Amino acid sequence: MRSFKDRLRHTLLFEMIALALVAVFGSWITGHSPAEMGALGLIMSLLAMAWNLIYNWMFDHWDMKHRNMAPRGVKIRILHAVLFEAGLLIAGIFIVAWWLQITLFQAFLLDLGFAVFFLAYAYVFNLTYDKIFPVPAQAAAAAS
Template sequence: MRSKKERLAQAGLLELGGILIVAPLSALVTGHDLASMGSLAVVMSTLAVIWSTVWNWMFDRWVPTRQRSATQRIAQALGFELGLVLVTVFIVAAWLDLGLWQALLLDLGFVAFFLVWAMIFNPLFDAVMSRLLARKAAREQQLAPHNTR
């Protein structure tokens, strides 16, 4: 199981990487300035970090392993994005002065981006964490006093 610290690191790194990619892309695609799209991305990301922490904690309870199938990864990513869009579509509409339909379409663009990003990022994060935890366990084993009976 993941620790709270690991869950926060996972969510934070996922969102930070996403902001750095999606803000300039969305500004380019929508014609809104980078400052508006960047600050919107930060607000949405803050909400996403909170939701991600809660969602991944729940998902870890349902699927308590790091070795997840592609179907489980898709369920993890879709559950996160669908929960988030219920809140963010209204924020996007207000922030960019858009109608709900336009905001939903833009929000779905964010969802599509982050869905792909999460499916790339999460397995990489798990692989890195598995290696780090294995190294830590090996170091601890080497440092433990040897029982010589």
């Protein structure tokens, strides 16, 4: 299992990179100002950080119980990313609609676009993170 400190590092790195991408590319894609998109990105980042911490803690417990924390391959990483984004999408629709003063349907489409981007981003980020910062039990097994 990952420590709280490691999980916090994971969350902060993930969100800092994501926030920069949302502010720049979100304003370019939507036509909203970088300030609006940056603020929305920060709001969504705070929501995502809380969800990330809770979700990954639950996922690790599931993984320990059902897979004994075996190395996470492509299928598990895809499952991990899809379930994470589904939970975030549900909460995000209401925040996006309120912040940008758009309809729930427009917010759904925008949030869905970001979710598709973040599916790929989460997969690549987590795969890279696992390589740079392996789970302690996996690192010990690889060294022996």
